[in-house]
Amino acid sequence: MNTMNVKPLGLYIDGRFQPASTGRTIRVENPKDRSVVAEVEEGDASDIEKALDAATRAFAVWSAVQPAERGNIMHRAADLLEKRLPDLVTIEVDQIGRPRREMEAQLGRLPEWFRYFGAVARTHEDTVPPFGGAFLNYTRRVPLGVVGHITPWNHPLLILTKKIAPAMAAGNAIVVKPSELAPITPLLLGDIFKEAGVPDGVYNVVPGYGATAGLALTSSPRIAKIDLTGGTETGKTVASLAARNLTRVAAELGGKANVIAFADVPVDRCVAATLFASFIASGQTCVQGSRLLVHRSIHDAVVAELVRRTNAIRLGDPQDRMTQMGPLVSEKQRALVERYVAIGVAEGATLAAGGRRPDGAAFDGGYYHLPTIFTDVRNDMRIAQEEIFGPVVCVIPFDTEEEAIALANGTEFGLANSIWTRDITRAHRVAHQLQSGITWINDHHRIDPCSPWGGFKMSGLGRENGLVAYEEYTQIQNIIVNLSDAPFDWYADDATEKRYS
Ligand code: NAD
Numbered sequence: 001m002n003t004m005n006v007k008p009l010g011l012y013i014d015g016r017f018q019p020a021s022t023g024r025t026i027r028v029e030n031p032k033d034r035s036v037v038a039e040v041e042e043g044d045a046s047d048i049e050k051a052l053d054a055a056t057r058a059f060a061v062w063s064a065v066q067p068a069e070r071g072n073i074m075h076r077a078a079d080l081l082e083k084r085l086p087d088l089v090t091i092e093v094d095q096i097g098r099p100r101r102e103m104e105a106q107l108g109r110l111p112e113w114f115r116y117f118g119a120v121a122r123t124h125e126d127t128v129p130p131f132g133g134a135f136l137n138y139t140r141r142v143p144l145g146v147v148g149h150i151t152p153w154n155h156p157l158l159i160l161t162k163k164i165a166p167a168m169a170a171g172n173a174i175v176v177k178p179s180e181l182a183p184i185t186p187l188l189l190g191d192i193f194k195e196a197g198v199p200d201g202v203y204n205v206v207p208g209y210g211a212t213a214g215l216a217l218t219s220s221p222r223i224a225k226i227d228l229t230g231g232t233e234t235g236k237t238v239a240s241l242a243a244r245n246l247t248r249v250a251a252e253l254g255g256k257a258n259v260i261a262f263a264d265v266p267v268d269r270c271v272a273a274t275l276f277a278s279f280i281a282s283g284q285t286c287v288q289g290s291r292l293l294v295h296r297s298i299h300d301a302v303v304a305e306l307v308r309r310t311n312a313i314r315l316g317d318p319q320d321r322m323t324q325m326g327p328l329v330s331e332k333q334r335a336l337v338e339r340y341v342a343i344g345v346a347e348g349a350t351l352a353a354g355g356r357r358p359d360g361a362a363f364d365g366g367y368y369h370l371p372t373i374f375t376d377v378r379n380d381m382r383i384a385q386e387e388i389f390g391p392v393v394c395v396i397p398f399d400t401e402e403e404a405i406a407l408a409n410g411t412e413f414g415l416a417n418s419i420w421t422r423d424i425t426r427a428h429r430v431a432h433q434l435q436s437g438i439t440w441i442n443d444h445h446r447i448d449p450c451s452p453w454g455g456f457k458m459s460g461l462g463r464e465n466g467l468v469a470y471e472e473y474t475q476i477q478n479i480i481v482n483l484s485d486a487p488f489d490w491y492a493d494d495a496t497e498k499r500y501s
Pocket of ligand 1: 153154155159177178180208209210213215229234237238252254255285387389455460
């Protein structure tokens, strides 16, 4: 598809692209040079209603399809998605500015989500609780209904896929409100599902702004669940609006992940780990290793090498395979990073690398910022506590295991951490004391459709991925069958005990 459309890309409702009721469009900008990637129709509350109408009709059809057949359709969608990936990668790189080699690696895995959840739909078993007596008691998991998905810009297709694969496999119909910064690829999935055999209206996408389309979707009594990935403040707003209708909420929110490096980690390994954890996606990931907690005995050697390697990261055109770091997604995001760099300096932290825009005319038109390292950081500094969502890492030394754990748990967030050590008992001991939904040992950023993903504390509610994600897109129906044909008449006037439970 040529994204330089003459005509704006429509909303995707009821299996086809449609104009929005607003008559307005959203201009999707390429963050590397501010050129227009595409114009997309801007939906609002009335378009959300239209999408909910289509989804409500489609739910009746899709929920009646046998789970094994839904699984087959998910597998077809995976195969079709695989074929379309090269185009989708190109568009994803243009709309968010992440380097091509990162997006190829990330999007290359998406078909696995449809295959995994298709297999779950086919194989999921219900339970037969031991009710006792002459009864058969069994549970059925039935889909929730129409569900709303609100997604951010940082991994537009990955995050959406994590939500739609379990929701669709479980038999729900979906209305998506994608990020206003990255609505193109979510819209393009529509035709893939159609071709795979998903009935029209099961997958609907209404691009628009949080305060209009997002608000309308979240507050609608017509949705059974709202599943949001975004900032913690957005999560609180969405959860409070949903509560008015007792709408279920799943929320994948902000983070401040630690890379925890013990004294036995080789310096090179610690540095490679930190670079990967902290700087992919220009640091714009919820599990970014934004804090390096490093044992004091290796601190100086790690910092020296980390600074050297950070200064060598190649910024450039994200479509160029040699580029290691692209721009930030928007002017607003870069301004936020610059504000935090100024805060860190004012708080007394030492700027050891970066801290500014790169030099050179090639970077002038885009939202580039150098990868940045702060040392001499105290845990109570704002740069150590608040989510920056950019290429900034704070280095904090520790002396003991207890201190490392206390530091790691010492923020309001609890999404992810990584532990680096060769000591297997220490690794597990520390992992069990961390207040985070995800802990990697000698790895970071690792994700799989089978592996539950979500946060403790202010990092969110509910889980993506794994059996639990499928189950959270269903509700339990309990069936109690009396196997006895013996006559029963509570009001028979014979003064006998009828029934004890
Ligand atoms: P954001 O909160 O600004 O926006 C997220 C989505 O919510 C967008 O689609 C936006 O339009 C919508 N929205 C905003 N206000 C709304 C409202 N009042 N009602 C309904 N919808 C509303 O976040 P962002 O800048 O797009 O993404 C970055 C944030 O996402 C970071 O905080 C990051 O940590 C978080 N994130 C979390 C995870 C995770 O898995 N936990 C993954 C990726 C990103």
